[in-house]
Amino acid sequence: MVWSVIEPGEKGQDPDTGPEPHVGHGQPHAGHTPHAGDQTRARILSVALELIADHGFAATSTREIAERLGFTKAALYYHFRTKDDLLAAIVGPAMADLEALIERGRAVRTPEERRDLVKGYVDLVATHADLIRVLASDPSVKESAGLHAALPVFRRLVPLLAGADELDTAQRTRVRAALTAVHGALVQAQPADDPEIVRATAFEAACAVLGLPAEDAGGPAEVAAVGKGGPG
Amino acid sequence: MVWSVIEPGEKGQDPDTGPEPHVGHGQPHAGHTPHAGDQTRARILSVALELIADHGFAATSTREIAERLGFTKAALYYHFRTKDDLLAAIVGPAMADLEALIERGRAVRTPEERRDLVKGYVDLVATHADLIRVLASDPSVKESAGLHAALPVFRRLVPLLAGADELDTAQRTRVRAALTAVHGALVQAQPADDPEIVRATAFEAACAVLGLPAEDAGGPAEVAAVGKGGPG
DNA sequence: GTCTATAGCTTGATAGAC
DNA sequence: GTCTATCAAGCTATAGAC
Numbered sequence: 001m002v003w004s005v006i007e008p009g010e011k012g013q014d015p016d017t018g019p020e021p022h023v024g025h026g027q028p029h030a031g032h033t034p035h036a037g038d039q040t041r042a043r044i045l046s047v048a049l050e051l052i053a054d055h056g057f058a059a060t061s062t063r064e065i066a067e068r069l070g071f072t073k074a075a076l077y078y079h080f081r082t083k084d085d086l087l088a089a090i091v092g093p094a095m096a097d098l099e100a101l102i103e104r105g106r107a108v109r110t111p112e113e114r115r116d117l118v119k120g121y122v123d124l125v126a127t128h129a130d131l132i133r134v135l136a137s138d139p140s141v142k143e144s145a146g147l148h149a150a151l152p153v154f155r156r157l158v159p160l161l162a163g164a165d166e167l168d169t170a171q172r173t174r175v176r177a178a179l180t181a182v183h184g185a186l187v188q189a190q191p192a193d194d195p196e197i198v199r200a201t202a203f204e205a206a207c208a209v210l211g212l213p214a215e216d217a218g219g220p221a222e223v224a225a226v227g228k229g230g231p232g
Numbered sequence: 233m234v235w236s237v238i239e240p241g242e243k244g245q246d247p248d249t250g251p252e253p254h255v256g257h258g259q260p261h262a263g264h265t266p267h268a269g270d271q272t273r274a275r276i277l278s279v280a281l282e283l284i285a286d287h288g289f290a291a292t293s294t295r296e297i298a299e300r301l302g303f304t305k306a307a308l309y310y311h312f313r314t315k316d317d318l319l320a321a322i323v324g325p326a327m328a329d330l331e332a333l334i335e336r337g338r339a340v341r342t343p344e345e346r347r348d349l350v351k352g353y354v355d356l357v358a359t360h361a362d363l364i365r366v367l368a369s370d371p372s373v374k375e376s377a378g379l380h381a382a383l384p385v386f387r388r389l390v391p392l393l394a395g396a397d398e399l400d401t402a403q404r405t406r407v408r409a410a411l412t413a414v415h416g417a418l419v420q421a422q423p424a425d426d427p428e429i430v431r432a433t434a435f436e437a438a439c440a441v442l443g444l445p446a447e448d449a450g451g452p453a454e455v456a457a458v459g460k461g462g463p464g
Numbered sequence: 465g466t467c468t469a470t471a472g473c474t475t476g477a478t479a480g481a482c
Numbered sequence: 483g484t485c486t487a488t489c490a491a492g493c494t495a496t497a498g499a500c
Contacts, residue, residue: 037483056371059290061475075484077477137371139288169425170433176420177413177437184412185405193401201402205409208440269465293493307466309495467500475492482485 041079044069049090053130057087058140088146091135094128095150102153105160114163115212121157121179122203125186126195133187136180161210178209273311276301281322285362289319290372320378323367326360327382334385337392346395347444353389353411354435357418358427365419368412393442410441 047068052060062083066073080086101124105117125132134141141147161178162171185202189195207214279300284292294315298305312318333356337349357364366373373379393410394403417434421427439446 040483054371055375056288056290058288059372059375062477063475071484072486073476074478074486078483081477083476133371137369139286139365139369140291140372143287143291169429173417173421173425173430173433174437177417177434180416180420181409181413181437181441183416185409188408188412189405193405197401198405201405202409205406205413205441208443209413209437211440272465294495295493303466304468305494306468306496310465313495315494465500467498469497469499471494471496473493473495476490478489479487480485481487482483 037079044076044079044086045090048086049130049134052087052090052138053133056138056140057134057144058138084144084146087141087144090131091147091150094124094131094135095153097124097127098153098157102156102160105157108160108163111163111212114161114210115207115214117160118178118182118206118210118212119203121161122182122186122199122206125182125202126199129186129189132183136183136187174209174211178206181205181209269311276308276311276318277322280318281362281366284319284322284370285365288370288372289366289376290370316376316378319373319376323363323379323382326356326363326367327385329356329359330385330389334388334392337389340392340395343395343444346393346442347439347446349392350410350414350438350442350444351435353393354414354418354431354438357414357434358431361418361421364415368415368419406441406443410438413437413441 044065048060048065051065051068054060062073062076065086066076069076076086080089101117101120104120108114108117135147135150142151157179158172158175159165159167162175164171167175182202182205185205186198189198204214206212276297280292280297283297283300286292294305294308297318298308301308308318312321333349333352336352340346340349367379367382374383389411390404390407391397391399394407396403399407414434414437417430417437421430436446438444
């Protein structure tokens, strides 16, 4: 579980998980200027994410992805050198967002600021819900080469949310619970569920676990009122 | 994710997921009387669970399991007809516990009783932590034949924890958040963490999310059904 | 109860035509 | 930029010897 809050024995990893466009035998393009291939690449990423989020990384074959895209495995390997590279490219944007959130969180000091950090995390997870389903869900992902870098990054979020540098077991556990609560709330949401309600509820749940003030949820007034747990 | 609280379009499945001892070509035993093979069977289940919890179901091969056990794949297939059957056998005990918990929960009415139900769930997850890591973590598991029965069972827990039969989005989301919080807290616990502290913190987190009184005799804070009625 | 041997299939990945 | 053709390696599962 890559998004596990704490994992033993993981050294610093090479951070070059950039979504470099792999170029095959013909080297048609090497930089950032948009080409027709970029659109194909985007299609691949979208389809692959959908399938992987559904069946898991290990259980999703390149053949399946290619078939769904309407072409062959070989064409897929033109765009991505390996299956792991494909996964790294899928994960890239969310990791960038997470890095940004952590950077923003470094200045956090008051409970209200931590609450805003939680809100930011909820938004991040909501934005990348399908991806989070993969990262937080699929054990086979953690064995993927390009993903080892994600873990240390994620871990930096923990003390920020806890509001302290040195954490005891209860504090660590509380943060783990809060983060997975957010994951579960957003990832397991049904299509019929109003996203805003889901998001607000996830936020409130995390705040409740962390003992943070849950006001200013940012949704409709009636939504913010729900779930304070009790009257009074 | 089998332990997802809600999943669309799932019909009733055949409930015969009993851990029937598969008997191979020689039919050495067919009933419940203990044999030497039962010990081997138990060893298989233990080793398989460990590997699957680590790498995921799809990413764990029968060869890997057999190798770790010190014998060959063929020997494994003597005890279990298919890889899916092996998974079903692993899952069996936890499912039985869950059924028992739900049966117990059918009589729940007061918030205090619901709190006790939460406690029971925490204990269940703690007892089967490795297994929960598989069920809640591995998307490939939900495609396993023997596991479809688990989902409807699990779903019956939701209204019991929410304290109502008809749930709105916020209520469902809150229960999902509480359950995944428990999962995360217990499954991600490190060896160095005191299990009792972890367990207590997971319990408190779930109660906080659900708006239940976390203390036994402490707070007389009356709480109606989850999410019903805000502070307004 | 565990073995060898193997069938039959799918996988991730490559080479080279077009 | 996508194809066909191909590969070695891995997989689940079976048959039958011991």
